Amino acid sequence: MTEAWGPGGEDDRPRRGLPGPVRVRVPAKVNLHLGVGPLREDGYHELNTVYQAISIYDELTARRGDTLTLTMEGEGAGELALDESNLAIRAARALAAYTGRPAHARLHLRKQIPLAGGLAGGSADAAAALVACDALWGTDLSRDELAVIAARLGSDVPFLVYGGTALGTGHGETISPILARPTTWHWVVAVADEGLSTPAAYAELDRLRAEYAAPPPLRNADALLAALRGRDPARLGRALGNDLQAAALALRPALATTLKAGEAAGALAGIVSGSGPTCVFLAPDAAEAERIAAELETAGVCRAARTAHGPVPGARIGAGA
Ligand code: C5P
Numbered sequence: 667m668t669e670a671w672g673p674g675g676e677d678d679r680p681r682r683g684l685p686g687p688v689r690v691r692v693p694a695k696v697n698l699h700l701g702v703g704p705l706r707e708d709g710y711h712e713l714n715t716v717y718q719a720i721s722i723y724d725e726l727t728a729r730r731g732d733t734l735t736l737t738m739e740g741e742g743a744g745e746l747a748l749d750e751s752n753l754a755i756r757a758a759r760a761l762a763a764y765t766g767r768p769a770h771a772r773l774h775l776r777k778q779i780p781l782a783g784g785l786a787g788g789s790a791d792a793a794a795a796l797v798a799c800d801a802l803w804g805t806d807l808s809r810d811e812l813a814v815i816a817a818r819l820g821s822d823v824p825f826l827v828y829g830g831t832a833l834g835t836g837h838g839e840t841i842s843p844i845l846a847r848p849t850t851w852h853w854v855v856a857v858a859d860e861g862l863s864t865p866a867a868y869a870e871l872d873r874l875r876a877e878y879a880a881p882p883p884l885r886n887a888d889a890l891l892a893a894l895r896g897r898d899p900a901r902l903g904r905a906l907g908n909d910l911q912a913a914a915l916a917l918r919p920a921l922a923t924t925l926k927a928g929e930a931a932g933a934l935a936g937i938v939s940g941s942g943p944t945c946v947f948l949a950p951d952a953a954e955a956e957r958i959a960a961e962l963e964t965a966g967v968c969r970a971a972r973t974a975h976g977p978v979p980g981a982r983i984g985a986g987a
Pocket residue numbers: 709710711712713819820821822836837838864865868
């Protein structure tokens with residue numbers, strides 16, 4: 667028996683579920699602003715961040731089954747653990763525990779988001795598993811309820827339940843959507859050869875900051891938010907910022923070459939995405955993004971350069987599901 671910690675049988679919404687496969691598409695994220703405060707007693711850093719979901723996607727399909735299983739193809743196949751440590755499995759188990767039902771599903775992932783890239787690929791898969799299993803099992807939770815479960819799985823998971831552009835506070839798990847007039851921003855995403863560990867990047871930042879006389883205050887996102895409202899790519903480029911970038915560059919000095927190459931190729935600005943090592947560049951428009959991506963690939967300063975746009979919605983049941 668699974669013990670419920672959520673509403674479980676106490677609510678009377680229909681619990682029919684979907685008979686067939688449920689296919690969910692989930693985006694990657696970038697942090698347009700990542701202000702990192704001091705290390706808290708719970709092992710997390712206080713954050714003030716602006717997330718944006720961008721059009722690089724993983725796809726998770728959930729089918730009915732007698733147990734909980736996970737298979738995968740694509741980016742990171744053969745490297746990513748598919749056992750109980752996988753965030754998609756942990757998400758299915760957390761939803762089952764919350765709703766008091768057995769965690770029975772056959773999950774299959776088609777990954778395009780690089781592993782350990784600072785694009786929240788693992789968190790995206792967790793958000794996708796929550797949305798897919800909720801539909802498969804007919805547990806019919808609201809996005810806000812799914813975000814409560816998501817917050818227990820990882821700092822970035824709630825954002826990927828919602829998507830769009832949003833402010834993240836707490837350790838990143840408290841999400842406030844940013845309502846702005848619709849604008850599409852164009853990005854070039856330079857994927858590195860090898861991933862970086864998120865805890866290692868935060869620990870490196872603490873080490874660098876230990877040399878300061880006093881810890882720097884938590885940087886707010888006011889300038890970034892004003893630039894988003896202004897809808898001017900050049901202004902947004904100037905407002906991009908990531909406190910973890912210094913740590914990522916200390917751990918992976920070659921990223922400085924990638925950042926320089928993107929700006930030399932005509933990007934308005936380049937930053938390390940989250941804890942890295944992926945670098946993202948803001949382009950003035952879609953055509954320029956294509957050209958900058960091609961130039962970065964030719965220069966050989968990254969494993970691959972892709973174009974993407976944002977904001978896009980979070981984990982959503984896709985066509986044909
Ligand atoms: O929340 P998540 O599991 O993705 O975090 C992974 C690790 O990254 C944490 O265990 C912690 O070391 C670090 N982290 C942090 N402060 C945050 C978010 C993550 O120190 N706000």
